[in-house]
Amino acid sequence: MAQILAPTSQWQMKVTKSSATASPMTAKMWGSLVLKQNKKGPTRSSTKFRVLATKSEGYTINRLEGLLNLDLTPFTDKIIAEYIWIGGSGIDVRSKSRTFSKPVEDPSELPKWNYDGSSTGQAPGEDSEVILYPQAIFKDPFRGGNNILVICDAYTPQGEPIPTNKRARAAEIFKNKKVIDEVPWYGIEQEYTLLQTDVKWPLGWPVGGYPGPQGPYYCGAGADKSFGRDISDAHYKACLYAGINISGTNGEVMPGQWEYQVGPSVGIEAGDHIWASRYILERITEQAGVVLTLDPKPIEGDWNGAGCHTNYSTKSMREDGGFEVIKKAILNLSLRHGEHISAYGEGNERRLTGKHETASINTFSWGVANRGCSIRVGRETEKQGKGYLEDRRPASNMDPYIVTSLLAETTLLWEPTLEAEALAAQKLSLNV
CATH class of the missing domain: 3.30.590.10 (Glutamine synthetase/guanido kinase, catalytic domain)
Known part of the structure; x- marks a missing residue:
């Protein structure tokens, strides 16, 4: 990652802590380490405390990454669908997630959904509901498994394309x-x-x-x-x-x-x-x-x-x-x-x-x-x-x-x- 000049601390931790051969420290291992420290008596220098704090921080990141990388397929048929749409600027992308009871292969299997258009510059506050129509499905590279990304376009509750919905006109052509x-x-x-x-x-x-x-x-x-x-x-x-x-x-x-x-x-x-x-x-x-x-x-x-x-x-x-x-x-x-x-x-x-x-x-x-x-x-x-x-x-x-x-x-x-x-x-x- 030499070419990334200003990565976040989270990105740096992912690079330095993750390894194909390293295994995350379990709670039992961590408890054993703490007990060993206690048997030696109270900590007399701040150095040892700082080492423990660093390991604890790294352990937290490893645990978080482990949860993010969980493969749900052996345990449930449920999937996560990320509904994606174009925001009010016409170039920004917005998204939100929902759970479905089983894998989905075609957009027609997905229900319409809604979002607060007043928060994206696409509807007034007094009538803010905008309806999402699922149009295309892609596999989700972030969540993996059977989880999906769903490209949607946006309509009024009456079924009219909103002004930033350019897909509807294109589909007609x-x-x-x-x-x-x-x-x-x-x-x-x-x-x-x-x-x-x-x-x-x-x-x-x-x-x-x-x-x-x-x-x-x-x-x-x-x-x-x-x-x-x-x-x-x-x-x-x-x-x-x-x-x-x-x-x-x-x-x-x-x-x-x-x-x-x-x-x-x-x-x-x-x-x-x-x-x-x-x-x-x-x-x-x-x-x-x-x-x-x-x-x-x-x-x-x-x-x-x-x-x-x-x-x-x-x-x-x-x-x-x-x-x-x-x-x-x-x-x-x-x-x-x-x-x-x-x-x-x-x-x-x-x-x-x-x-x-x-x-x-x-x-x-x-x-x-x-x-x-x-x-x-x-x-x-x-x-x-x-x-x-x-x-x-x-x-x-x-x-x-x-x-x-x-x-x-x-x-x-x-x-x-x-x-x-x-x-x-x-x-x-x-x-x-």
């Missing part, structure tokens, strides 16, 4: 037959930044100062280049355990910044998996005593921002002749650039400056293998004449339900006028 027939695939690259707890400054950075310039940190290794790898690796494994379709991870360009990829995922599943992965990352950083931020430009100046690049393809794009379908999709995207930008994350204007591998927020562009464009097409896609496109505009704090459904809507359901299409085609041909 993904249920459209045209969209279903095209089997939309998504691969989402979630970037994030780790901050030191008390100072809210990136992990690995001198407090109040700056590290060396960008260059050696991207996919780097070493104590002077990689900060937070244990968190990234723990998150990677926890997501695999949970059943999230995580496909990779890497250190990013700015020190203290990381990325993981989820996909390929089909339709609404992409949003469910990203939100579940974000919740797991929040829990891991909580345990590590490190702060997670999805701010698209956490440090101003000559430092890369944090995006959530979204790779996208349809069945027609993946088949022979798909490159022409991709170009038609790009044309449609150019005509709705403003609508997409307005929905692609808070504070994205601080990131999309035309520098640091971004296009200007005010200009739409596309290119092959060009990371400075709004839409990038890979060399292999150009060579094969089919494949996918990468939308590089979404910010790290974007809502994946909005971005994925908007891409499907713009490229599969929305039809521009012939005049607008011709004008856009002319502009795009000049950009390439």
